[in-house]
Amino acid sequence: MKFVLDAEQRLFGETLHKLLTETGTPALIRRWAAGDRDRTLWTALAEAGVFTLAVPERHDGAGLLPVELVVALHELGRHAVPGPIVETLAAAVLLGEADDEALGARWLPRIAAGEAVVSLVAPAVVRRALDADAADLTLLVDGEEVWSALPEGSAVRSLDPARRLFPVVAGERLAAGPAVPRAAAAAYDLGVLACSAQLVGLGRALLDTTVVYARTRRQFGRAIGEFQAVKHHLANVLTGLEFARPLVYGAALSFGSPDFARDVSAAKVAASDAAYAAARVALQVHGAIGYTDEYDPSLWIRKVRALHSAWGTPAEHRARVLAVPR
Amino acid sequence: MDLDLSPVEPFQAEVRAWLRRNVPATPLPSLETEAGFTAHRAWERALGAERLSAVSWPEAYGGRGASPLEWLVFEEEYYAAGAPGRVSQNGINLLAPTLFAHGTTEQLERVLPPMAAGEVIWAQAWSEPGAGSDLAALRATATRVDGGWRLNGQKTWSSRAAFADRAFGLFRSDPAAERHRGLTYLMFPLDAEGVTVRPIGRLDGRPAFAELFLDDVFVPDRDVIGEPGQGWAVAMSTAGNERGLTLRSPGRFLAATDRLLALWREHGADPLLRDRVADAWIKARAYRLKGFETISRTDDIGAEASVNKVFWSELDVELHETALDVLGPDAELEGDWLEGYVFSLAGPIYAGTNEIQRNVIAERVLGLPRERRVGG
Numbered sequence: 058m059k060f061v062l063d064a065e066q067r068l069f070g071e072t073l074h075k076l077l078t079e080t081g082t083p084a085l086i087r088r089w090a091a092g093d094r095d096r097t098l099w100t101a102l103a104e105a106g107v108f109t110l111a112v113p114e115r116h117d118g119a120g121l122l123p124v125e126l127v128v129a130l131h132e133l134g135r136h137a138v139p140g141p142i143v144e145t146l147a148a149a150v151l152l153g154e155a156d157d158e159a160l161g162a163r164w165l166p167r168i169a170a171g172e173a174v175v176s177l178v179a180p181a182v183v184r185r186a187l188d189a190d191a192a193d194l195t196l197l198v199d200g201e202e203v204w205s206a207l208p209e210g211s212a213v214r215s216l217d218p219a220r221r222l223f224p225v226v227a228g229e230r231l232a233a234g235p236a237v238p239r240a241a242a243a244a245y246d247l248g249v250l251a252c253s254a255q256l257v258g259l260g261r262a263l264l265d266t267t268v269v270y271a272r273t274r275r276q277f278g279r280a281i282g283e284f285q286a287v288k289h290h291l292a293n294v295l296t297g298l299e300f301a302r303p304l305v306y307g308a309a310l311s312f313g314s315p316d317f318a319r320d321v322s323a324a325k326v327a328a329s330d331a332a333y334a335a336a337r338v339a340l341q342v343h344g345a346i347g348y349t350d351e352y353d354p355s356l357w358i359r360k361v362r363a364l365h366s367a368w369g370t371p372a373e374h375r376a377r378v379l380a381v382p383r
Numbered sequence: 384m385d386l387d388l389s390p391v392e393p394f395q396a397e398v399r400a401w402l403r404r405n406v407p408a409t410p411l412p413s414l415e416t417e418a419g420f421t422a423h424r425a426w427e428r429a430l431g432a433e434r435l436s437a438v439s440w441p442e443a444y445g446g447r448g449a450s451p452l453e454w455l456v457f458e459e460e461y462y463a464a465g466a467p468g469r470v471s472q473n474g475i476n477l478l479a480p481t482l483f484a485h486g487t488t489e490q491l492e493r494v495l496p497p498m499a500a501g502e503v504i505w506a507q508a509w510s511e512p513g514a515g516s517d518l519a520a521l522r523a524t525a526t527r528v529d530g531g532w533r534l535n536g537q538k539t540w541s542s543r544a545a546f547a548d549r550a551f552g553l554f555r556s557d558p559a560a561e562r563h564r565g566l567t568y569l570m571f572p573l574d575a576e577g578v579t580v581r582p583i584g585r586l587d588g589r590p591a592f593a594e595l596f597l598d599d600v601f602v603p604d605r606d607v608i609g610e611p612g613q614g615w616a617v618a619m620s621t622a623g624n625e626r627g628l629t630l631r632s633p634g635r636f637l638a639a640t641d642r643l644l645a646l647w648r649e650h651g652a653d654p655l656l657r658d659r660v661a662d663a664w665i666k667a668r669a670y671r672l673k674g675f676e677t678i679s680r681t682d683d684i685g686a687e688a689s690v691n692k693v694f695w696s697e698l699d700v701e702l703h704e705t706a707l708d709v710l711g712p713d714a715e716l717e718g719d720w721l722e723g724y725v726f727s728l729a730g731p732i733y734a735g736t737n738e739i740q741r742n743v744i745a746e747r748v749l750g751l752p753r754e755r756r757v758g759g
Contacts, residue, residue: 060675283752288745303672310386323665375661
């Protein structure tokens with residue numbers, strides 16, 4: 058038993074962190090929100106191997122590597138990277154498990170290579186297609202059928218301007234059969250895991266930024282981080298994140314076991330709560346500047362609130378944790 | 384990265400089988416009563432005879448040389464089996480780690496085997512009327528005399544002292560030195576001449592702790608742990624044990640939250656309480672995984688132990704509050720959940736209040752500036 062990342066996994070995370078730091082995501086997020094669909098970063102993430110992590114080896118992927126996927130999504134969350142990343146990874150699972158080799162062969166190698174951006178709708182759990190305007194393919198899963206879907210009209214406005222959410226209509230039917238609901242369930246669980254990892258990363262970045270701010274911002278002749286009221290808020294945020302992270306990695310390790318669905322739900326509840334608390338405290342400690350659109354923490358704060366209810370609400374996941382008979 | 388527990392499965396199976404045969408069918412009376420204390424002491428003897436009272440200690444001292452993972456698994460099995468609370472925990476979890484770090488071989492050989500066998504039950508004697516969270520303000524003295532020390536002063540909130548045999552604590556041995564300096568870590572018998580034990584009823588009236596009045600109590604040199612005058616460093620070097628994993632292991636919360644879930648279902652699975660039951664259950668699993676992470680690390684967790692202490696102590700209160708709310712109007716009636724609730728309420732206070740822990744987290748883990756303190 059060794060429940061810490063190995064050297065290679067840590068290096069993978071550090072490589073992504075370096076890439077994203079050099080990219081400077083705040084400017085990129087703002088451009089994305091303004092409608093710029095440049096794929097330079099997407100291609101760079103693909104070169105780092107991010108999109109191979111949910112693609113089977115026979116389709117040029119790395120096989121399904123849930124721990125590495127969590128490492129990657131944690132870093133992507135830390136830098137609040139926009140775009141349908143979780144959706145593309147979940148779509149890869151759906152296409153890989155749908156029991157249709159031709160369909161898999163058509164899309165999966167392109168996903169692994171970063172040449173296909175995919176969005177996804179599964180009416181009961183993922184209602185609208187994120188950034189469908191940027192996608193090469195939008196999937197609509199309904200019962201035993203998978204359809205390619207088209208955006209219907211313009212995007213619905215989200216709190217997070219970097220998330221454009223499209224209602225869709227079904228186009229061409231891509232696959233059908235009893236394997237589809239199973240594939241859709243597997244895709245959903247992986248999406249929940251990826252979203253949870255992203256939330257922990259978002260929360261961690263907000264905590265780090267806020268700690269730096271509390272050390273430097275002075276009021277009443279001292280750094281505000283000297284006040285216990287501020288300290289205790291930040292200590293609570295750290296505690297939440299420190300106990301959410303092991304649940305996310307623990308869920309990654311239960312991939313393939315009957316506990317996976319329950320474990321990803323537990324991870325999502327904890328990650329969502331921890332990240333949301335980080336966002337609230339970040340907002341409070343930054344004061345008025347944190348409430349502004351022009352100050353970068355707002356990019357993280359808005360994304361956390363959006364993801365809090367995406368890929369299943371906290372209430373749905375709590376119910377799922379207790380629904381499994383034991 | 385893995386969570387492969389198969390290497391410890393044989394040990395786990397042995398522990399589980401022994402507990403199934405030996406855990407008392409009806410719960411023992413509260414260990415905070417005289418009859419309960421006696422019953423719990425007998426249980427410690429049974430554990431000790433099987434070398435299960437302190438599995439992580441070396442065999443020479445009555446343990447099994449268990450790895451940290453085996454210890455975690457032992458704890459999971461122990462609490463899942465509904466085994467009694469540990470009356471010996473002050474000695475095993477607080478004093479013993481200090482002895483392993485700073486004690487002499489003679490002390491280890493003399494003190495540990497009777498502790499493991501349940502023959503000597505230890506109480507802690509840290510706090511004083513004027514030194515609670517601010518432990519360094521303590522005033523009880525140890526005065527050098529021929530062959531040892533004379534203790535004088537008052538200790539309080541001394542857990543288990545109402546019925547225990549011996550105690551350990553810090554005393555001011557250099558009256559000229561201030562605060563953290565000039566302190567000495569000593570062990571002393573609670574039935575020694577000059578010791579008066581006055582039990583204190585806790586919130587429910589049971590004598591869970593006591594005040595100790597020390598009037599010229601003689602302690603021989605051999606009962607000093609570490610160097611005289613270095614008591615603060617000696618005590619703090621293992622304070623993380625109390626705040627971290629060892630005092631309240633994950634197994635305790637895993638078992639309690641499984642019981643909470645069963646209780647909630649038995650009482651009709653009230654949807655209004657569902658989220659709280661789920662949260663308690665999830666947090667107990669988080670603590671378990673955090674424990675696996677902690678023992679997998681090669682660095683010292685240091686001040687991060689405070690993160691653990693805040694987490695488990697508040698989880699303990701939350702899960703018991705939820706259980707009482709499930710019980711509804713019967714919540715106030717005597718029973719295991721109420722006993723657990725009263726016990727849990729002390730958690731955010733002892734071992735350094737959670738306010739102090741949050742300061743530690745903020746200053747030593749997050750690196751926020753230290754508060755300007757009065758009196759340094």
